Amino acid sequence: MHHPSDPDFATRVRDSFHRQQAMALIGATMPVVEAGYTEIHLPHKPEVTQQHGFIHGGVVGMIADSAAGYAANTLTPADASVLTVEYKMNLLAPADGELLIAQGTVLKYGRTLTVTRAEVFAVKDGKKTLCAVMQQTIMTMHGKKEKHETSHKE
Amino acid sequence: MHHPSDPDFATRVRDSFHRQQAMALIGATMPVVEAGYTEIHLPHKPEVTQQHGFIHGGVVGMIADSAAGYAANTLTPADASVLTVEYKMNLLAPADGELLIAQGTVLKYGRTLTVTRAEVFAVKDGKKTLCAVMQQTIMTMHGKKEKHETSHKE
Amino acid sequence: MHHPSDPDFATRVRDSFHRQQAMALIGATMPVVEAGYTEIHLPHKPEVTQQHGFIHGGVVGMIADSAAGYAANTLTPADASVLTVEYKMNLLAPADGELLIAQGTVLKYGRTLTVTRAEVFAVKDGKKTLCAVMQQTIMTMHGKKEKHETSHKE
Amino acid sequence: MHHPSDPDFATRVRDSFHRQQAMALIGATMPVVEAGYTEIHLPHKPEVTQQHGFIHGGVVGMIADSAAGYAANTLTPADASVLTVEYKMNLLAPADGELLIAQGTVLKYGRTLTVTRAEVFAVKDGKKTLCAVMQQTIMTMHGKKEKHETSHKE
Numbered sequence: 001m002h003h004p005s006d007p008d009f010a011t012r013v014r015d016s017f018h019r020q021q022a023m024a025l026i027g028a029t030m031p032v033v034e035a036g037y038t039e040i041h042l043p044h045k046p047e048v049t050q051q052h053g054f055i056h057g058g059v060v061g062m063i064a065d066s067a068a069g070y071a072a073n074t075l076t077p078a079d080a081s082v083l084t085v086e087y088k089m090n091l092l093a094p095a096d097g098e099l100l101i102a103q104g105t106v107l108k109y110g111r112t113l114t115v116t117r118a119e120v121f122a123v124k125d126g127k128k129t130l131c132a133v134m135q136q137t138i139m140t141m142h143g144k145k146e147k148h149e150t151s152h153k154e
Numbered sequence: 155m156h157h158p159s160d161p162d163f164a165t166r167v168r169d170s171f172h173r174q175q176a177m178a179l180i181g182a183t184m185p186v187v188e189a190g191y192t193e194i195h196l197p198h199k200p201e202v203t204q205q206h207g208f209i210h211g212g213v214v215g216m217i218a219d220s221a222a223g224y225a226a227n228t229l230t231p232a233d234a235s236v237l238t239v240e241y242k243m244n245l246l247a248p249a250d251g252e253l254l255i256a257q258g259t260v261l262k263y264g265r266t267l268t269v270t271r272a273e274v275f276a277v278k279d280g281k282k283t284l285c286a287v288m289q290q291t292i293m294t295m296h297g298k299k300e301k302h303e304t305s306h307k308e
Numbered sequence: 309m310h311h312p313s314d315p316d317f318a319t320r321v322r323d324s325f326h327r328q329q330a331m332a333l334i335g336a337t338m339p340v341v342e343a344g345y346t347e348i349h350l351p352h353k354p355e356v357t358q359q360h361g362f363i364h365g366g367v368v369g370m371i372a373d374s375a376a377g378y379a380a381n382t383l384t385p386a387d388a389s390v391l392t393v394e395y396k397m398n399l400l401a402p403a404d405g406e407l408l409i410a411q412g413t414v415l416k417y418g419r420t421l422t423v424t425r426a427e428v429f430a431v432k433d434g435k436k437t438l439c440a441v442m443q444q445t446i447m448t449m450h451g452k453k454e455k456h457e458t459s460h461k462e
Numbered sequence: 463m464h465h466p467s468d469p470d471f472a473t474r475v476r477d478s479f480h481r482q483q484a485m486a487l488i489g490a491t492m493p494v495v496e497a498g499y500t501e502i503h504l505p506h507k508p509e510v511t512q513q514h515g516f517i518h519g520g521v522v523g524m525i526a527d528s529a530a531g532y533a534a535n536t537l538t539p540a541d542a543s544v545l546t547v548e549y550k551m552n553l554l555a556p557a558d559g560e561l562l563i564a565q566g567t568v569l570k571y572g573r574t575l576t577v578t579r580a581e582v583f584a585v586k587d588g589k590k591t592l593c594a595v596m597q598q599t600i601m602t603m604h605g606k607k608e609k610h611e612t613s614h615k616e
Contacts, residue, residue: 022210025179025201047179051300056176057238058219062212084211085575086599088242088396088443088550090423092416107441108400112574113547113601115398115441133415133423135396135443137548137599139575146205239421240445242396242550242597244577246570261595262554266420267393267447269552269595287569287577289550289597291394291445293421330518333487333509355487359608364484365546366524373520392519396550454513 002036002106006078009035013070016146020066028063035074036106040067044098055095057132060102060120064089064134067104068116072138075109079145085113087136095131097124114138156190156260160232163189167224170300174220182217189228190260194221198252209249211286214256214274218243218288221258222270226292229263233299239267241290249285251276268292310344310414314386317343321378324454328374336371343382344414348375352406363403365440368410368428372397372442375412376424380446383417387453393421395444403439405430422446464498464568468540471497475532478608482528490525497536498568502529506560517557519594522564522582526551526596529566530578534600537571541607547575549598557593559584576600 006012010033017023017030023040026048032039040063042048042055050056065087073082102120120132160166164187171177171184177194180202186193194217196202196209204210219241227236256274274286314320318341325331325338331348334356340347348371350356350363358364373395381390410428428440468474472495479485479492485502488510494501502525504510504517512518527549535544564582582594 016205019205020210021201021203022213047175049175051170051173056174056216058212058216059176061215061219061241062210065212065215084245086242086244086548086577088240090240090415090443090445091238092423107398108438115400115548117441130416133425133443135398135441137398240394240423244569244597244599246577261552262592269394269554271595284570287579287597289552289595291552324513327513328518329509329511330521355483357483359478359481364482364524366520366527367484369523369527370518370520373523392553394550394552396548398548399546 002075002109004035004075008078009074012078013038013073016073017070022062023066026059026062030070033074036071036109038067038070038074038104040102042100052094055100057091060091060095060100060132061089063100063102064118064120064132065136067102068118068134068136069104069138071104071106072109072114072116075106076140077142080140080142081144081146083139083141085137085139087134089132089134091132093129093131095122097122099123112140114140156229156263158189158229162232163228166232167192167227170227171224176216177220180213180216184224187228190225190263192221192224192228192258194256196254206248209254211245214245214249214254214286215243217254217256218272218274218286219290221256222272222288222290223258223292225258225260226263226268226270229260229268230294231296234294234296235298235300237293237295239291239293241288243286243288245286247283247285249276251278253277266294268294310383310417312343312383316386317382320386321346321381324381325378330370331374334367334370338378341382344379344417346375346378346382346412348410350408360402363408365399368399368403368408368440369397371408371410372426372428372440373444375410376426376442376444377412377446379412379414380417380422380424383414383422384448385450388448388450389452389454391447391449393445393447395442397440397442399440401430401437401439403430405432407431420448422448464537464571466497466537470540471536474540475500475535478535479532484524485528488521488524492532495536498533498571500529500532500536500566502564504562514556517562519553522553522557522562522594523551525562525564526580526582526594527598529564530580530596530598531566531600533566533568534571534576534578537568538602539604542602542604543606543608545601545603547599547601549596551594551596553594555591555593557584559586561585574602576602
């Protein structure tokens, strides 16, 4: 459905993800990168929990924000970078499980603004439960290619 | 203006904050706890950055969410705990500075639902710049006191 | 998928809709009421436009809010009423067409809080275009049945 | 604090408001227009109510959206128009009163995107009660002046 203008979008997006030290800090990976869609996975570990032992709502927000932002980023030109303008997230259930999967999807791609959605599932004993939904606005900065030292995705 | 029902709210809220391992992971502290208001401070360090070297937008969201949620928590009875229902955040400027300050404020306290606001400032060379604003809904769980092992704030 | 506790939910929800004078003012109808799902339709007329001749964004919000709120209302007990806690809407394209269709869906039904989604399409020359997406939180007031004079849905 | 680039911003914004037929339909006026700030007033009348007799939440959203959007519009160049990208609104209390006052304020003005806030108060027996808060993103379309036939604010 989506037609990415950059044939190497997957490599470009993965490289950007790997430059985010905050993603490494929490232990997140990005195993799926398709045109207009990404997945970020986060294994449970004590360091990312709140007091109940569930994964912290703020950490759920981090991976939802990134999955949806990178979904937008797959569709931008190679010489552009993206910024999160805003997002809204509902927490539906505790992030209780051995793995979280954040699925980011582009609802509408535009030259300047792109609207995305993220859904976060907790996987426990092999069962997926929807635990958060996000609606997000992303801005594309044309001609501002991400570089190792000067990239823009936050 | 606000009349907390629990005279020991500050101790209770600080104890809850200290049980959040995710807050320790990113290096956040909560130096200010007043009735209906808290501040969370986060010093810059490489581990919490995105590729530009600024503090990651998701980390900004974590401290905004927590500051506003704990502002609500100062006003709940001692035997209650709080849950984030949802929040919406606008990122206004890069989180560029040596320190972030998230200020959480209660807009309207209700028995079941409380509406809060957070503003996050980046402090750079002694100058504060507003870098994010959040509007949030918090739910109070009455009779579900936070315990060391079974607390609820996410 | 959804299991409404009130077998007469469709009649109950339609009656509530008809008591909303603001819906009559803008000319909205609710032709579809299913368990966890409703549609509100709004024909174009000059009175509901902004300066461009498109349907006003605020009017788009009204029908999205109502479609999603009534989707939640289909699943509540007969003696309960619902309130909109909050919603967030992205406007994706001008509401340009001879008819708007707002589709409200329940994402997660809960005893106290229900999370819903609305999508609004503009129909022009037989073609549907997504023009707005909404994410919403609804609160159920148990034991507060809507009456002709004292109902609660807003 | 704000420095409008168009000295005639108040006339320009009032003219735009008067071209919105939907505002006339609900009976809204815009008595205050300052740089970065507007107020929209809405007297209670049966046509804009829900079943409880309070002003409809969707109508509250309409005037909040417009007050904040026009606050942004006061700061744009004379040859630009504005679009609502998205907004998020919390309803804090029933819109119960003889008059609603929506106050729109610019939080951060930017060349492309402006972030605003609206607060809606219900006035009853001379007392103002905060009944809704909104956080909103507005986009400026440069070089697309609003005209009588082809204006853009929605």
